[in-house]
Amino acid sequence: MTEPEHATSAAVLEIDARIDTAPYPAVVADAAGIVQALNRAARTLLPDVRVGETLTATAPGWLAESHATLAADPTPGPSPGGAAQGWVDRRSLEGHPVRHDDGTVTWWLVDDTDTRLAREALRTEQARTAFLTEVSTALLGSLNLQRCMETTVTLATVNLCDAAIVMAPAGRGGRYPTVTAVRGGEVVHDVLDVDAEEVPGLAEALQGFPPVPSRWLDPMSVPEWLRPTGFGEVGSIVVTPLPGHGVPAGALILVRGAGAAEFSEEEEVVARLFATRAGVAMSAARMYDQQASITETLMRDLLPPTVHQLSGVEFAARYRAAQDGDRIGGDFYDVHPASEEDEESLVVLGDVCGKGLDAAVLTGKIRSTLHALLPLADDHLRMLRLLNGALLNTHDARFATLVLASVARDGAGVRLRLTCGGHPAPLVVRADGRVEEAPTRGTLIGAMPDVGATTAELTLGPGETCLMYTDGITEAKGGPFGDELFGEHRLHRALGECAGMPAEAVVERVQMLASQWLGRGAHDDMAVLAITAPRGQHLTAVGGHGRGRYTA
Amino acid sequence: MTDPTTRTPTGPEESLRKYADALWSAAIAGDEYAATDAVLGALDAGVDPEAVLLDVVGAVQRKVGREWAANRISVAQEHTATAIDERVIGAVGHRVRTRPSRGRIAVACVDGEWHALPARLLAEVLRLRGFRVDYLGAQVPAPHLVEHLHRTAPEAVAISGSIATRLPTAHATITACRATGVPVIAGGAAFGSDGRYARLLGAEAWAPDARAAADRLAEGPLPRPENSTQAIDDLPHLADQEYTMVTRTAPQLVKAMYTGLELKLPVMARYSDQQRQHTAEDLDHIVQFLATSLYTGDDDLFGHFLRWTAEILEARSVPAAFLVPALELLGEELRDFPRATALLEGARAQFSASLVGTKESA
Numbered sequence: 001m002t003e004p005e006h007a008t009s010a011a012v013l014e015i016d017a018r019i020d021t022a023p024y025p026a027v028v029a030d031a032a033g034i035v036q037a038l039n040r041a042a043r044t045l046l047p048d049v050r051v052g053e054t055l056t057a058t059a060p061g062w063l064a065e066s067h068a069t070l071a072a073d074p075t076p077g078p079s080p081g082g083a084a085q086g087w088v089d090r091r092s093l094e095g096h097p098v099r100h101d102d103g104t105v106t107w108w109l110v111d112d113t114d115t116r117l118a119r120e121a122l123r124t125e126q127a128r129t130a131f132l133t134e135v136s137t138a139l140l141g142s143l144n145l146q147r148c149m150e151t152t153v154t155l156a157t158v159n160l161c162d163a164a165i166v167m168a169p170a171g172r173g174g175r176y177p178t179v180t181a182v183r184g185g186e187v188v189h190d191v192l193d194v195d196a197e198e199v200p201g202l203a204e205a206l207q208g209f210p211p212v213p214s215r216w217l218d219p220m221s222v223p224e225w226l227r228p229t230g231f232g233e234v235g236s237i238v239v240t241p242l243p244g245h246g247v248p249a250g251a252l253i254l255v256r257g258a259g260a261a262e263f264s265e266e267e268e269v270v271a272r273l274f275a276t277r278a279g280v281a282m283s284a285a286r287m288y289d290q291q292a293s294i295t296e297t298l299m300r301d302l303l304p305p306t307v308h309q310l311s312g313v314e315f316a317a318r319y320r321a322a323q324d325g326d327r328i329g330g331d332f333y334d335v336h337p338a339s340e341e342d343e344e345s346l347v348v349l350g351d352v353c354g355k356g357l358d359a360a361v362l363t364g365k366i367r368s369t370l371h372a373l374l375p376l377a378d379d380h381l382r383m384l385r386l387l388n389g390a391l392l393n394t395h396d397a398r399f400a401t402l403v404l405a406s407v408a409r410d411g412a413g414v415r416l417r418l419t420c421g422g423h424p425a426p427l428v429v430r431a432d433g434r435v436e437e438a439p440t441r442g443t444l445i446g447a448m449p450d451v452g453a454t455t456a457e458l459t460l461g462p463g464e465t466c467l468m469y470t471d472g473i474t475e476a477k478g479g480p481f482g483d484e485l486f487g488e489h490r491l492h493r494a495l496g497e498c499a500g501m502p503a504e505a506v507v508e509r510v511q512m513l514a515s516q517w518l519g520r521g522a523h524d525d526m527a528v529l530a531i532t533a534p535r536g537q538h539l540t541a542v543g544g545h546g547r548g549r550y551t552a
Numbered sequence: 553m554t555d556p557t558t559r560t561p562t563g564p565e566e567s568l569r570k571y572a573d574a575l576w577s578a579a580i581a582g583d584e585y586a587a588t589d590a591v592l593g594a595l596d597a598g599v600d601p602e603a604v605l606l607d608v609v610g611a612v613q614r615k616v617g618r619e620w621a622a623n624r625i626s627v628a629q630e631h632t633a634t635a636i637d638e639r640v641i642g643a644v645g646h647r648v649r650t651r652p653s654r655g656r657i658a659v660a661c662v663d664g665e666w667h668a669l670p671a672r673l674l675a676e677v678l679r680l681r682g683f684r685v686d687y688l689g690a691q692v693p694a695p696h697l698v699e700h701l702h703r704t705a706p707e708a709v710a711i712s713g714s715i716a717t718r719l720p721t722a723h724a725t726i727t728a729c730r731a732t733g734v735p736v737i738a739g740g741a742a743f744g745s746d747g748r749y750a751r752l753l754g755a756e757a758w759a760p761d762a763r764a765a766a767d768r769l770a771e772g773p774l775p776r777p778e779n780s781t782q783a784i785d786d787l788p789h790l791a792d793q794e795y796t797m798v799t800r801t802a803p804q805l806v807k808a809m810y811t812g813l814e815l816k817l818p819v820m821a822r823y824s825d826q827q828r829q830h831t832a833e834d835l836d837h838i839v840q841f842l843a844t845s846l847y848t849g850d851d852d853l854f855g856h857f858l859r860w861t862a863e864i865l866e867a868r869s870v871p872a873a874f875l876v877p878a879l880e881l882l883g884e885e886l887r888d889f890p891r892a893t894a895l896l897e898g899a900r901a902q903f904s905a906s907l908v909g910t911k912e913s914a
Contacts, residue, residue, distance in 0.1 A: 142733045144705035151733065285702075292703055324663075324693035463582075480832035481810075482803025493826070497627050502582060504638070505631035512666050515691075519802075535582060 015039055025109040029055050031071045033064065036104055045088060045109065062086030063095055063107065070097055070105060085112075092116045128270050131159050135274055139281035143288040146179070146189070152252065152278040153181035160271055161254040163228040166278070167192070169206050169248040176206065180228050188229070198223045205241035208248030214240040214272060219258075226253065233258035240271060242279030247286060249279040301367075302328045302360045307529065309503075310337045310345060312409040314532040316503035318511045322355040322472070322525045329525035330359030331470045334367055336374055343408065346370075346377045349468040349529045350402025350423065359525075362398055366391070380404045380419035384442065384451050391446030399446035403468050407531055414460040414533040419453050421445045424474065427492070428458065429465045429506070433499040435492045438466070463500040463535030472526035473510065478518040486517045503532035568594075568603060572611040575640065579612055579633035580625065587636045588643045601648040602680050605673055606762055609637050609644075613669050623867040634669060641669075645676055653682035655707035657769060658734075660688040660697050662713035662722040662742065670740055671712035674762040678710075681766050694725045701732045708735050708774045710765060711755070713742035716857065717840040720795070720847045723753040727783045730754060735774035739765050749848060754786050787849060794889045795846040798839065805885055806835045812881040817874060830870075835878060837861065842882070842892065851895050858903045876904055 015037040019026055025042035029035050033055045042049065048058045055064040066084035084095035084107075092113045098106045138151045149166045156164035161183075168177040175193045196203040199222070201215035219234040227234065235258040242249035252275045256262070263271065304319040321329040333349040348370055352359045369390050373383050383404065391400065401423035408415045418426055422444025428436045442453025460466060469491070476486040494513050498506045507528045514526060571594040578586035594604045616633045619625040625633075659675040661668055668690035675687035688700060701709060709729050713722050719742060726736050737757040738750035747758030756774045759765035768774075784790060798805070810832055814820045823831065837857075845854040862872040879900040886892040 138733070141731045142705070143702040144732070147705040147733050288702065292699070320691070325695040327696070480803070480806045480829075480836035482806075498631075499628065500582060501628050501632050502584070502635040505628075505635035508635070508666070509627070509631050515664070520799075534584075 027055075027059070027063075027107045027109070028104055029067055029107070030105075031103045033067055033071065035059075042109070060086055060088055063109075066095060066097070067105060067107065070099070083110075124266060128266075128273075131155075131270065132273055132277065135277050139277055142281075143285050145282060145285040145289060148278070148281045148285045149177075149179040150181075150187045152282070153179050153187060156252070156254060156274065157181045157183040160267065160274065162257045162260060163231050163255040165226070165228065165253040165255070166242075166250060166282075167196075167202070167206060167253070168250040168282075169208070182228050182231055185230070192225055194223070194225050199226060199239065201239050201241075202251055202253075205239060205251035206248060208241070208244050212241055214238050214268065214275075228255065231255065231257070235260050236262045238263065238268075238271070240275040242275055242282060244279050244283035244286075247283050249283045249286070252278060299328060302364045304328075304332065304527070305334060307333070307335050309534075310335065311341055312534065313345070313407055313414050314503035314534055315347070315529070316507045316532075317349075317527065317529040318507045320472075320511065320515070320523075320526045322523060326356065328357070328360035328363075330355045330363060331472065331525040331527035332363035332367055333468070333527055333529045334370070335529075336371065336377075338408070341409075344377065344406040344417075345408070346374060347405040347407055347468070347529065347531060348402060349405075349470070349527060350400050350421075351470040351472075351525070351527075352400045353398050355525055359398070362396055362400070365394070366400055366402070377404075377406055380406070380417065380455050381451075381453050384419065384421050384445060384453055388445050388448075388451045392449065399444050401444045403440075405466070405468065405531065410459060412462050412533070413464075414531065415457070416460065416466055416531065417455055417457050418466070419455040421451060421453055424469065424471060424488075426466050426468045427495055428460070429467065429495045429498050431461055431463050431499055433496045435495045460531070460533040462533050465495075465498065465501070465503065465506050465530050465532040467495060467506060467510065467528065467530050469510065469528045470524075470526060472524035473514045473528060476514045476518045476521075476523055476526070478521045482519075482521075486514050490517075500535060501532075502534075503530040506530040506532065567597070568599065568607045568611070571599070571604070571608045572615075575608055575637075576612045576615060576633075579616075579636040579640075580629050582632040582636060584636055584639055587640050591640050591644055592647060595644065595647055601644060602677055602763070602766075604644060605641065605676055605680075609640055610673055610762070613637055613673075621864060621867065623864075637669060638672065641672055641676055645679065648680065650680050650682055652679075652684040654684070654770070655773070656684040656686065656704060658686045658688060658697070658700060658704065658706045658709040660692045660709065660711055661690040662711060662715075662718045662725060663691065663693050664718050664721055665690050665713050665715060665742075667712075667714040667740075670714065670762065671710070674710055674712065674739070674765055677762050677766045678769065681770055683769065694721075694728050697725060698728050698732060701729060701734045705732075706734060708737055708756075708769060710737050710739065710769075712740040713738070714740045716742045716749075716853060717837075717844050718742060719749055719753065719844050722749075723783065723786070723847075726753050726755055730756075730777035733776060735777050737765055737768060737774060748850070752786065752848060752850075754783075787847065789849045789891070790847065792889075792891060794891050795843055797889065798843045798846060798886070798892060802836065802839045802843070805839050805882060806832060808885050809835045809838075809878055809881045812884075813874060813878060816877050816881075831874075834861070834865075838875075838878060838882065842895065845895055846891060851898055854895055854899050855902055858899055859906065862903075862907075873907065876900060876907070879903070 020039045022039055023041060025045045026039045027035060027042050027049060028037040035049055035051050035053055035055060037051060038049060046059060050058060055067050062084055063086060086093060091111055094110045094112050096108045096110065135155055138155060139148055142148055152166050153164040163182045165178055165180045170176050175191045178190050178192050180188045196206055201212050204210055204212045217237045217239060219237055222234060222237055234255055236256045238254050240252045242252055254271060307315045307317040309315065315335050317333050319331065321327060330352040336346040338345045350366065352362045369387055373386055376383050402421050403423045403426055404419045406417040418438045418440050419442060420440045421442040425440055426438045428438055438456045438458065440454055440456040443451045445451060474486055474488050474491055494510060498509055507530045510528050571590055574590040575587055578590055591604055591608060594608055595601060616630055620630045657678055659671050661671050672687065675685045679685045686704060688697060711722065711725060729736050735756035737759060738755040739759045743750040743758060750758035756777060757768055759768055841854055841857040845851060858875060865872045879896055883893060883896040
């Protein structure tokens with residue numbers, strides 16, 4: 001740097017003063033790459049470059065190479081090819097060549113550092129957004145905690161780290177459910193019986209309180225149980241709490257191998273955003289699971305029971321709630337088996353006015369009341385009166401209609417006592433296909449101070465069926481023209497084809513015809529229950545213990 | 553009720569046929585005990601339980617479908633045989649217990665599907681193979697299925713469907729299942745003999761029968777669904793709304809066709825109530841299948857339905873000739889819908905030709 005000042009100033013004399021003062025650096029070189037002139041800005045930028053020296057010796061490599069390529073290209077024209085790009089110190093420069101007639105080239109150098117940085121930041125930001133969107137889509141889909149944990153570790157190993165562990169807050173027994181993934185490997189579930197205090201920040205993260213920031217751990221001090229199996233040397237490891245909105249969601253542990261770079265500041269930001277999303281998804285899944293468990297427990301007694309063959313009589317039932325999302329509604333049925341083989345079983349099928357959860361709650365009351373009244377089942381009318389009294393004494397102004405059926409095996413047939421309380425009379429399908437209405441009538445329950453009803457007694461021969469149904473079947477509106485009721489006439493006709501069929505086949509047939517009749521139309525709750533006397537030569541064996549005897 | 557392809561049974565075919573014949577006679581007569589004896593006898597004789605389910609019970613069920621189509625058994629017999637088969641499957645499950653050693657699979661029918669037996673057979677076969685199976689049965693509304701998937705997160709859900717008109721519903725169900733991150737394997741006649749509708753509607757896998765489905769699931773986990781697409785991306789042609797319009801106006805279309813037919817075919821004036829209802833239901837079927845073809849964008853589906861209907865009607869001695877004027881009437885009603893019009897015209901031309909063909913060969 002001790003060159004005499006005049007060498008450069010002499011060269012400047014050859015350059016136009018207007019170019020010399022231009023704000024952009026300009027370097028002129030001939031075809032051999034020897035610098036002919038450079039302006040003031042260029043001298044500041046490239047102090048090594050001197051007139052008379054070669055670009056190769058003094059200029060940045062990228063500029064010298066671009067110049068050589070350009071000089072080797074015989075195509076005439078002011079500026080063939082595009083701009084060159086390269087770095088000088090920490091500045092990014094674009095070199096725009098202008099070819100002159102005498103074979104020299106002027107390189108105009110433009111600083112594009114900011115544009116370049118902005119572009120790179122944009123790319124990073126786009127990748128981050130794409131990743132977080134993918135995370136959200138994948139996590140939002142599932143309300144299952146296990147699945148959310150799996151998704152979290154899988155996505156983390158694809159985009160953030162070499163191995164990821166999600167630890168959920170301790171379950172029963174103080175053990176921590178964990179899900180681990182190593183990049184490219186399978187997701188592993190485990191339950192760890194460990195002391196979270198061994199890892200700084202982990203216990204707080206798992207409790208969800210007090211709030212802690214992400215914490216870097218010393219790879220050497222990480223306990224063995226936190227090292228993913230089959231994972232080599234740990235390079236860097238970070239524990240991030242998963243925010244749970246009021247409930248602890250657990251902790252996310254990201255691990256990078258010894259060879260990998262440490263987390264950059266941006267990567268830490270992404271990891272935190274990722275943890276936020278994962279934490280929210282996991283706490284939503286946990287809350288959903290809790291709610292679903294509560295609902296399941298509360299609904300258990302309201303769900304229609306499973307009905308099957310009992311004491312030599314076939315029973316089958318089907319239920320379809322008015323709202324397809326519901327499992328319960330205002331229709332109900334129950335089969336209370338006889339305590340002794342030859343005693344009567346009691347069957348109930350009914351309909352509470354209204355639908356949905358409110359109606360279902362009332363069906364629950366009716367079902368438990370009738371259950372308590374079972375010892376009085378000899379006298380249907382008395383049962384109905386007591387039930388009526390019980391319903392009148394509730395705040396609920398709803399009323400109900402129902403049928404009681406006492407059922408007992410009688411030789412090859414089945415003896416029935418049927419009593420209706422304001423309900424459509426049961427239909428009896430005889431062996432020859434005749435369909436009869438059981439002669440029983442009665443008032444609805446829970447509306448008037450007193451109820452009256454007549455009981456019908458009848459016998460089913462082998463293969464004959466008594467069908468109890470709710471008006472959701474006959475009032476199903478639809479059909480090919482879209483506006484007709486399914487109606488009693490069609491129900492009778494359909495049952496006429498059901499002679500000799502097993503109980504489940506009869507209910508399936510009726511439910512199927514009514515549903516097909518409905519098409520996509522809205523409907524009321526629909527319940528059907530069939531009581532069938534089994535047919536066939538094995539009837540005498542029903543009390544026995546033959547191999548054919550089993551219940552589905 | 554089309555036959556799924558059956559593969560060579562594992563046991564000696566001769567004896568399997570013997571057991572299937574015994575089960576057939578018992579099932580069709582509604583004799584549960586003889587039916588149970590037949591399958592338990594096969595198990596006692598050392599027949600592989602999977603073969604008992606698929607090549608004895610499954611064979612009987614396929615025969616039920618064929619015999620019903622040919623009008624050789626009554627509706628009562630069809631339902632009775634199915635109910636007995638269902639009980640028999642229960643008996644096999646009771647006899648052969650397998651300890652779960654593989655992942656969890658949910659098995660369900662498309663909502664509105666009434667043929668539950670293929671799904672039940674698949675559930676039992678998967679259980680035999682060591683899967684932990686949740687069998688949800690027929691008539692599962694999509695919300696229930698989705699709720700189940702959220703709660704249990706199975707490895708896969710198997711969806712069975714035999715009625716092609718339920719394909720739009722199946723699509724909604726498949727999309728909903730995949731959105732929860734659970735991959736779907738679809739099977740049954742509704743998805744086409746080559747599984748084309750399973751692929752079209754986004755299922756991760758398709759199997760022609762229960763054995764193939766079990767093989768596929770045993771092979772390894774299905775790929776996790778990619779949720780970057782939405783249901784409409786599978787079927788961009790739905791943008792023309794023809795499916796929606798046809799479905800929404802179905803009752804009016806049926807009414808218009810019925811009234812038009814009464815003018816063209818004087819014999820209808822003498823129809824009984826039941827004949828009227830049957831005719832109206834046949835017309836309704838035409839509209840439903842047309843709508844499904846518009847939904848899937850597949851003309852073959854409609855043509856296949858017409859040929860099948862003609863066979864069913866012929867087996868019941870109902871002249872299929874009314875189908876041609878019915879299609880013309882429907883075409884008039886839908887003349888403003890280009891896709892429906894093209895579909896109906898193509899189907900009518902092809903179908904008329906096939907009617908002439910049968911007459912000449914007869």
